[in-house]
Amino acid sequence: MNPEERELMAGLRALASDGPRQASVELETRLIAEFRQQSRLRRTRAWISAASGGAIAAAIAILVWIGPVVSNPGAAPPDQAVLADEAVADFYPLPDADALPPVESAMVVRVQLPMASLESIGFPIDTDRAADPVEADVLLGQDGLARGVRLVE
Amino acid sequence: MLESPSHSDDDLLRLISKGNEAAFVEFYRKHQTSVYRFALHMSGKTEIAEEVTQDVFMTVMSVAKQYDAQRGSAAAYLHGIARNFVLRCLERERPYVTILDDAENQRSDALADAQDVLSELARNERIESLRRAVLALPPAYREVVVLCDLNEMDYAEAAAALGCAIGTIRSRLHRARALLMEKMRAAERCTV
Numbered sequence: 001m002n003p004e005e006r007e008l009m010a011g012l013r014a015l016a017s018d019g020p021r022q023a024s025v026e027l028e029t030r031l032i033a034e035f036r037q038q039s040r041l042r043r044t045r046a047w048i049s050a051a052s053g054g055a056i057a058a059a060i061a062i063l064v065w066i067g068p069v070v071s072n073p074g075a076a077p078p079d080q081a082v083l084a085d086e087a088v089a090d091f092y093p094l095p096d097a098d099a100l101p102p103v104e105s106a107m108v109v110r111v112q113l114p115m116a117s118l119e120s121i122g123f124p125i126d127t128d129r130a131a132d133p134v135e136a137d138v139l140l141g142q143d144g145l146a147r148g149v150r151l152v153e
Numbered sequence: 154m155l156e157s158p159s160h161s162d163d164d165l166l167r168l169i170s171k172g173n174e175a176a177f178v179e180f181y182r183k184h185q186t187s188v189y190r191f192a193l194h195m196s197g198k199t200e201i202a203e204e205v206t207q208d209v210f211m212t213v214m215s216v217a218k219q220y221d222a223q224r225g226s227a228a229a230y231l232h233g234i235a236r237n238f239v240l241r242c243l244e245r246e247r248p249y250v251t252i253l254d255d256a257e258n259q260r261s262d263a264l265a266d267a268q269d270v271l272s273e274l275a276r277n278e279r280i281e282s283l284r285r286a287v288l289a290l291p292p293a294y295r296e297v298v299v300l301c302d303l304n305e306m307d308y309a310e311a312a313a314a315l316g317c318a319i320g321t322i323r324s325r326l327h328r329a330r331a332l333l334m335e336k337m338r339a340a341e342r343c344t345v
Contacts, residue, residue: 028182028185032174039172039174
């Protein structure tokens with residue numbers, strides 16, 4: 001290493017130790033606050049998805065259990081079909097619902113969903129509130145499969 | 154808080170991805186200085202250094218679980234993220250930085266004309282002159298000088314941070330130092 005290079009390296013060492021050494025304390029405080037908020041959001045999201053999954057599973061179980069009573073085949077099937085059609089009309093159809101058999105008897109279950117899940121079926125949502133829970137009615141057909149969704153508010 | 158005071162970066166990032174605040178604080182305190190200094194030396198501005206440090210650790214919060222220790226150290230991983238943010242900031246502020254550099258040069262020339270050479274001032278002036286020379290390097294050369302000479306990162310880590318071969322780091326560093334010496338010689342000629 002020649003003298004000029006040595007001088008450069010000494011200058012670089014001096015420069016390395018010059019000036020502020022670290023970010024402000026305020027930045028650390030801000031980042032910790034942000035981390036807490038993100039952790040809370042993550043926990044809320046996990047809870048909502050578990051809660052809505054549980055609610056739908058419970059609704060299906062109830063439907064299977066009382067299904068024969070609700071869809072009593074002896075009680076004027078044509079009228080019931082009309083009622084079911086009217087009920088279906090109030091709901092926003094789910095993407096794959098067209099491929100399912102027509103609704104003969106329906107059941108409505110109220111659930112809480114993350115707002116983000118409504119985006120996939122075409123509801124416009126405010127992205128800042130994507131993780132917020134929203135109440136919705138889910139229309140289940142006689143087979144226990146969801147056909148449509150209706151926002152409560 | 155975490156029971157053990159020092160965890161590996163791997164463990165800390167895993168805990169961060171699970172929402173462990175103490176792990177995040179430990180990881181931040183361990184690495185913020187080098188990220189901040191890297192951004193400061195690359196940009197020459199404390200505001201950018203602060204902004205980049207914030208962006209880097211915000212990124213860590215959301216992608217901690219994607220960290221793969223096989224692909225490099227956490228320091229290299231952080232500097233890789235910091236580098237992208239710094240380059241974005243420099244791109245955004247390019248016209249402003251150029252104007253500021255010109256103003257700094259003029260002010261520095263005026264000072265050199267007006268003042269006698271006191272040793273402390275001369276030392277400061279040399280550091281300032283070198284700082285300007287580093288900031289005037291093209292980004293590809295500047296980043297290797299900042300990582301290897303100013304942040305004392307070894308070649309392998311610098312290569313992992315910049316996503317290039319160790320040989321590339323060596324050759325860029327060699328060229329960058331040559332450019333710096335040229336600039337310093339030119340600066341000395343101006344002040345004589």
